[in-house]
Amino acid sequence: MIREPLIFEISDEGKRAFFLPELDVPSKKNILNGVPTREKIEGFPQVSEVEIVRHFTRLSQTNYCIDLGFYPLGSCTMKYNPKINEKIATIEGFIFSHPFAPQDSVQGNLEILKTTEEFMAEITGMEAFSLQPSAGAQGESVGMMLIRACLEERGDPRKTVLMPDSAHGTNPSSAHICGYRVQEIKSNEQGTVDVNDFARTMTEDVAALMITNPNTLGVFEADIKKIAEIVHSKGGFVYMDGANMNALLGICRPGDMDVDVIHLNLHKTFSTPHGGGGPGSGPVGVKRELEPYLPVPVIERGENQYYLNFDRPKTIGRVRSHYGNFLVVLKALAYILSLGPKGLRKVSEIAVLNSNYIRKNLEKEYHLEYKAPTLHECVFSDKFQKKHGVGNIDIAKRLIDFGLHPPTMSFPLIVHGALMIEPTETESKRDLDLFVDAMKQISREAKENPEVLKSAPHSTYLRRLDETTAARNPILKWNKEIEE
């Protein structure tokens, strides 16, 4: 196999991949007199166009991706990314528009943003949306800022944010950067929040409960309304992490569960591609009471045209430039329009079916710590395999040899050696069966030939990588000396 070098290693003086037209204005030599300039950018590459195309094509071929196969990363909702949405996001009228363009010259864009906000509000049962947050984590911070701003106006921002011990790691981090102390709530034996326990924990010093529903085990928090009532009776707010919204489309709505703030992940539920780690988009939806605090600008529907409203005295301000990841929003809107109300409900029904099919097929081979019914994902553990010295990491790496992507393993923290599996609705029965068969074979291998798991993967461009050395002796960029 060709080991693809770093571009810097094939660079050589005089090679070029791109040429600018000749300068067509009179050139002035001393134009930057007195300003420190650079002779050259030390180490910058010089390669030909062919070399670049082959470099990136070869590199791309070492990536696994949703276009290639099953990607059951729990909580990440790796569904197929429809290609028509990509095409729509390259229409010139959209991609060439400047964010400071006069508002009358970008009415199409403003309509897209406003329509998407309204559709999101209908889907979630919330009353207003901001599309500004760039990803889920930024949506979480915005949600917490809104709550804090409202509480501050009431006279006391309070000190604590509660969250279940099954929460995703971003939740505590987002609450913390908003100046809150994080207090964990212990899950009960069903893996959910215990209402009676919770009633005792909730005090008037708690600003908000951050809850994910269905939670990270895939279990629906059926007492959500009672929980919300308790929070509200003490003057707090309910924040719902919408990462698992793919289970609920058209079936039930967070707004109807008395949730006050929610963020969505358009790169999960609404099919926009993850791009190897971004861009995402994390719109935030709120009930009326929190609406005055939303980031600026807010898009308004005037009599004859859409306009941007910056005159919002109670706003928390801005969390990024302009209006959010516009092209990502555009793709999500295209997705909603392509499915319609019935199609969206079908998404969730089939996502739940696929997940339960996997759960049923694997429940003998893999330990299921929590037995409650699950929706769009299920969380096994490596407990059975541990007896043979095989951990979830080994199971994950061995899956790669079957041409499949591993499940999520880093959380929920309440399951040791977690294997969190979310198949999504777009997968065929054949792909699900391939996964099930692979998992069963791996379970057999764990007993009969654990070495083959511990040394997996065997079939990849590179074998298992040493992450410890990477952290201990950091090499974070190419430089000539290290290579020589």
Next chain:
Amino acid sequence: MNYISLSDRDIKEMLAKIGASSLEELLCSIPDDIRLKRDLKLPKALTEPEMLYHFEETARRNKYAEYLSFLGAGAYRHVVPSIVDYLSSRGEFLSPYTPYQPEVSQGTLQVIFEFQTLICQLTGMDTANASLYDGASGAAEAVLMAYRLQGRRKILVANTLHPQYRRVIKTYTKNLDLTIREIMYSESGRVDFADLNKKLDKDTAAVVIQSPNFMGVIEDLKKISESVHNHQALFLVVVAEPVSLGILESPGKLGSDIVTGEGQSFGIPLSFGGPYLGFMACAKEFIRQLPGRIVGQTKDVEGNRGFVLTFSTREQHIRRERATSNICTNQAWCALRATIFLEALGKKGLKELAWQNVQKANYAFNEIIRLKGVVPKFDGKIFNEFVLEFERPWPEIDKFLRNKGIIGGLSLEQFYPELINCALFNVTEMFRKEEIDRLTESLKDALK
């Protein structure tokens, strides 16, 4: 339309295997009293041709592209080599998740490693991260980072830092006990040194300076750096137009401790403001406080070189509330585009690109200021933007230009109440001489 891959028979077989009689039965854990008992009120599903028609129609309601526009202000129209679109649209780059499984993500990881290297080379810093959301939130993250490193509570921000960036810094720091104070600009358009030195003291954690600044003027980073470091504060340099790094001395060489900025200029279309590309680089000793993902080099069990996400103990999924930032999903695909862009332009190309920007903007500037009724607002050296002050009200001139099919500069009064009838013009390599001359001619008519 739908993207379901199950046949009716599959569904039946799968339900039978599960032991459920219907799809509905699988939803039994959701209580009845919170169920939605109607269809969502959304338009009925569209087919692909209908969608295309609908969105092309919507795009046509954007009239912006019909104008010759000189808007910049942190979002720039630059050349995009065709290989950027071609390579970045490959499903292998577009459709994977974050590279948590390095054995099946070497492509993404190596690209990020190359991106980090290119950002270090451009900024003159030791270490760069894998990307942040955009320039504005990047600046805010840099401020938080400086606060963690210094423990001091005062941040000085040039008021020639992009107004949106300043707003984001304010929002991000509001719930922390930090004081943000602004430093004025002088007649040159650069930072007012007297004001800077007056405000710098032992409580100052960091000084944030954009260069070229929001007025298009290139700052004297070296001189500022000396003042900042005399007070043991950190020097944060923001680069909103990174093409400038092709010709200007790197901030690292001029004394910066943290460099952050907006990478949109590198192969990312204007896109009505997003997705863009935040980047951040810092000196080696600060790496443990750097926010966001970082890729490092390592070896596999057979000794082959490979790449992995590293230093994840800084990040939220390990450290939870003690993380350096809550960011997880970033702008990886935009960083890929920037990487292809920079490698295509290369050492000579980027320099030439920067040079053409300086030349064309200065050409436009010099042609226009010869006209009666308009004067340059500042006398500092510019990169590819400049501020003009008009004798007549700017809205009148703007309207006149619009009628001639031109969107002139950005009115500055909305951000700086004292800059009445001032507008910020941007000229990049994309403007042909005839187009620049058309602006000059139209302004001449407008000023008659």
